[in-house]
Amino acid sequence: MREDSPLTKGTAVNVQNKRAAPIEALQVAPLARPPNYPKAVLDLLGSRLTGRTKRALGDHFGLSNFGVNLTQLAPGGVSSLSHAHLLQDELVYVVQGTPTLCTDEGRVVLQPGMCVGFKAGSDQAHCLRNDSASDVILLEIGDRTPGDVVTFPDEDLRARTDERGWQFTHRDGTPFTDPTP
Amino acid sequence: MREDSPLTKGTAVNVQNKRAAPIEALQVAPLARPPNYPKAVLDLLGSRLTGRTKRALGDHFGLSNFGVNLTQLAPGGVSSLSHAHLLQDELVYVVQGTPTLCTDEGRVVLQPGMCVGFKAGSDQAHCLRNDSASDVILLEIGDRTPGDVVTFPDEDLRARTDERGWQFTHRDGTPFTDPTP
Numbered sequence: 001m002r003e004d005s006p007l008t009k010g011t012a013v014n015v016q017n018k019r020a021a022p023i024e025a026l027q028v029a030p031l032a033r034p035p036n037y038p039k040a041v042l043d044l045l046g047s048r049l050t051g052r053t054k055r056a057l058g059d060h061f062g063l064s065n066f067g068v069n070l071t072q073l074a075p076g077g078v079s080s081l082s083h084a085h086l087l088q089d090e091l092v093y094v095v096q097g098t099p100t101l102c103t104d105e106g107r108v109v110l111q112p113g114m115c116v117g118f119k120a121g122s123d124q125a126h127c128l129r130n131d132s133a134s135d136v137i138l139l140e141i142g143d144r145t146p147g148d149v150v151t152f153p154d155e156d157l158r159a160r161t162d163e164r165g166w167q168f169t170h171r172d173g174t175p176f177t178d179p180t181p
Numbered sequence: 182m183r184e185d186s187p188l189t190k191g192t193a194v195n196v197q198n199k200r201a202a203p204i205e206a207l208q209v210a211p212l213a214r215p216p217n218y219p220k221a222v223l224d225l226l227g228s229r230l231t232g233r234t235k236r237a238l239g240d241h242f243g244l245s246n247f248g249v250n251l252t253q254l255a256p257g258g259v260s261s262l263s264h265a266h267l268l269q270d271e272l273v274y275v276v277q278g279t280p281t282l283c284t285d286e287g288r289v290v291l292q293p294g295m296c297v298g299f300k301a302g303s304d305q306a307h308c309l310r311n312d313s314a315s316d317v318i319l320l321e322i323g324d325r326t327p328g329d330v331v332t333f334p335d336e337d338l339r340a341r342t343d344e345r346g347w348q349f350t351h352r353d354g355t356p357f358t359d360p361t362p
Contacts, residue, residue, distance in 0.1 A: 020297075022289060026294065057272060063271075065326060066247045068274070093249070101203060114203050115204065141322055
């Protein structure tokens with residue numbers, strides 16, 4: 001899933017600028033992880049999503065109807081937890097390197113110039129890993145249909161969007177309870 | 182503008198297939214121009230949009246919330262008539278070659294790995310030309326917000342989407358009248 005939530009505008013650098021100049025995608029500032037995630041989720045993501053750098057190209061130009069991330073995966077890096085979207089379509093295009101697409105149907109190594117799409121509601125959980133010795137660069141595209149629900153078959157985790165951004169719960173809907181500081 | 186209208190499903194090859202395998206983008210079948218356009222519009226497009234080949238990657242995977250076109254421009258090719266969208270965001274990423282971005286602010290030659298976005302309603306008409314001696318490959322991404330209106334500052338032409346797909350009129354809203362066959 002994309003963490004550049006439609007409703008979390010902190011990472012958008014050019015929302016007010018209706019006319020941004022063309023830019024080298026790698027010059028767009030990398031995304032930080034939204035600090036308002038529950039600590040348990042931040043810990044989970046931090047321990048599992050290593051070696052990745054995401055740049056929100058669409059946000060850079062103030063686009064709000066869809067997100068386009070340029071995602072770099074160092075060797076060993078993982079793009080996301082394995083997940084499926086209920087309402088949002090998703091497409092990944094391989095710019096550079098040989099990422100491994102992981103789904104419940106197995107693993108397949110992709111080549112530059114290949115693409116794969118995930119139709120909303122198809123329930124095909126997926127992630128991309130870099131099992132190679134060289135960097136991978138992906139374009140990840142997803143729309144921002146409100147009320148999306150994201151399921152994570154390998155985790156006790158569920159997410160949905162509301163007006164505050166991504167909201168995470170345990171799989172059964174129980175809220176995360178951060179430890180008292 | 183994208184001609185793979187959300188409402189013109191004839192070019193979608195995998196709409197019923199919720200799980201399509203990864204594919205080399207250049208192996209997706211090129212789009213044909215929708216035959217239901219008025220003859221005057223087909224003539225205009227045919228005479229002006231030379232040397233381009235579009236492949237609807239999103240449609241291939243049955244995606245409907247946004248379109249992703251892989252667009253090849255031969256030397257001298259043009260991606261689209263200069264146009265601006267009222268409701269749909271748009272982003273272009275340069276995969277290969279050095280296309281020239283043409284806007285009312287001038288012309289700028291882009292390099293592979295560069296991107297440019299056009300916020301809905303920004304009224305920034307644009308197109309991409311291949312003024313180089315080598316092929317250009319672009320990814321063009323746009324959402325499919327219904328009721329979009331497209332303006333063409335250099336043409337006596339206007340388009341909007343409705344449930345039938347793209348509808349073209351003269352700039353003042355007068356319908357095109359095809360010659361009686």
